[in-house]
Amino acid sequence: MERPAWAPQGIDLTVPSVSRIYDFYLGGSHNFEVDRQAARKAMEFMPGLPKIMQANRAFMRRAVRFAADEGITQFLDIGSGIPTFGNVHEVAQAANPEARVAYIDHDPVAVAHSQAVLAGNDRAGVAAADLRKPQEILNSPVVGELIDLDRPVALLLVAVLHFVEDADDPQAAVDTLRDALAPGSVLILTHASYEGIPLTQEQAGGTVGVYKNIKNPLIMRSREQVMRFFEGFEMVEPGLVAMPEWRPQTPLAQEDPFAFSGFAGVGRKA
Numbered sequence: 001m002e003r004p005a006w007a008p009q010g011i012d013l014t015v016p017s018v019s020r021i022y023d024f025y026l027g028g029s030h031n032f033e034v035d036r037q038a039a040r041k042a043m044e045f046m047p048g049l050p051k052i053m054q055a056n057r058a059f060m061r062r063a064v065r066f067a068a069d070e071g072i073t074q075f076l077d078i079g080s081g082i083p084t085f086g087n088v089h090e091v092a093q094a095a096n097p098e099a100r101v102a103y104i105d106h107d108p109v110a111v112a113h114s115q116a117v118l119a120g121n122d123r124a125g126v127a128a129a130d131l132r133k134p135q136e137i138l139n140s141p142v143v144g145e146l147i148d149l150d151r152p153v154a155l156l157l158v159a160v161l162h163f164v165e166d167a168d169d170p171q172a173a174v175d176t177l178r179d180a181l182a183p184g185s186v187l188i189l190t191h192a193s194y195e196g197i198p199l200t201q202e203q204a205g206g207t208v209g210v211y212k213n214i215k216n217p218l219i220m221r222s223r224e225q226v227m228r229f230f231e232g233f234e235m236v237e238p239g240l241v242a243m244p245e246w247r248p249q250t251p252l253a254q255e256d257p258f259a260f261s262g263f264a265g266v267g268r269k270a
Contacts, residue, residue: 013032013034014034015034015214015215016032016034016035016037016038016214016216017031017035017107017109017214017216018107018163018211018214018216019081019082019105019107019109019110020032020035020082020107020109021035021038021039021042021214022053022081022082022159023035023081023082023084024036024039025039025049025050025053025054026050026053026054026057026084026085027084028082028084030082030109030113038210038213038214041210042206042207042210042211044206045199045202045203045204045206045207045210046199046203046206046207048197048259048261049207051259052192052243052259052261052262053159054259055243055244055259055260055262056158056159056190056243056262056264057084057086058243058244059158059190059243059244059246059264060086060088060156060158060188060190061086061091062246062247062248062249063154063156063188063246063264063266064088064091064092064154064156064188065091065095066236066247066266067092067154067186067188067266068091068092068095068096068099069095070186071152072152072153072154072184072185072186073092073096073098073099073100073151074099074100074101074146074147074148074151074152074153074154075088075089075092075099075100075101075102075153075154075156076101076102076104076137076143076147076153076154076155076156077101077102077103077104077156077158078104078105078131078137078155078156078157078160078177079104079105079131079157079158079159079160079163080103080104080105080110080114080126080156081105081107081110081159082107082109082110082113082114083110083113083114083117087117088101088103088156089101089103089118089121089123089124093123093124098123099123100123100124100146100147101123101124101125101146102124102125102126102127102140102142102143102146102147103118103124103125103126103127103142104126104127104128104129104131104137104140104142104143105126105128105129106128106129106130106131108128111126111127111128114126123146124146125142125145125146126142127140127141127142127143131157131160131161131164131170131173132164132168132170132173134173134176134177135176137177138176138177138180149180149181149182150182151182152181152182152183152184152185152186153181153182153185153186154185154186154188155177155178155181155185155186155187155188156188156189157174157187157188157189157190157229158188158189158190159190159191159192161174161189161191161221161229162191162192162218162219162220162221163211163216163217163218163219164219165217165219166219170229171228171229171231174187174229175231175232178231178232178233178269179232181269182269183269183270184268184269185268185269186233186236186266186267186268186269187229187230187233187266187267187269188266189226189229189230189264189265189266189267190243190262190263190264191221191226191229191262191263192218192219192220192221192261192262193220193221193222193223193226193261193262193263194220194261195222195223195261195263196242196260196261197260197261204220208220223240223263226240226263226265227240230265230267232269233267233268233269233270234267234268234269234270235265235266235267236265236266236267236268239265240263240264240265241263241264241265242260242261242262242263242264243259243260243262243263243264244259244260245260246264246265246266
């Protein structure tokens, strides 16, 4: 396979990537055939995956605008993925041109494409790092240059914690990040879950199996488990809800249950 110009050297074009699969679900072009094959296989078990990803992205934009309206001008987006329409810096800087955004991702394509998109934007930057090593994120140059941890920050953990296994202690990672934030900061979070969607055990197992086979385990958690990530935060109304139900800007269409899978919420650090 010929390597596209946007693909960094060293990437194995035969191995699927979660970031590139997500890009495919959103209609992006920064994915390979191996990613598309994995995405289509997952959709055989869970056909509503693209709608789930679109609902996730729409929530993120609403939550960023909420944070900006609250006067927050600093955004730390961990597991930011490959840039697509309505990125955090676009939403935040449309609300306030002075807003600063630090993106973090461990996927080389996500980092490389983010660097290209952010060229010339001195109020946004990206670094390669992993949520499972939160102190490295906090100590990274991009955070040091763009984020003042003595002032409120919007911390985004959008569609990332469900790729962190319990053995890697995602709660400890969230706690470390929370403890570094100033009072008035907000946590913007989404997480995958089977609650509320009509899946058979075979479909559920098949979806998880696709991600397990690409060495990116998908960890579905219950609402109660997801709520624990908000320890130390006061929930912003309407609390932890299905993604389309968090402060919708248009009337909700309930006909597709897949769009209502997973949970989304915003918490404020007192």
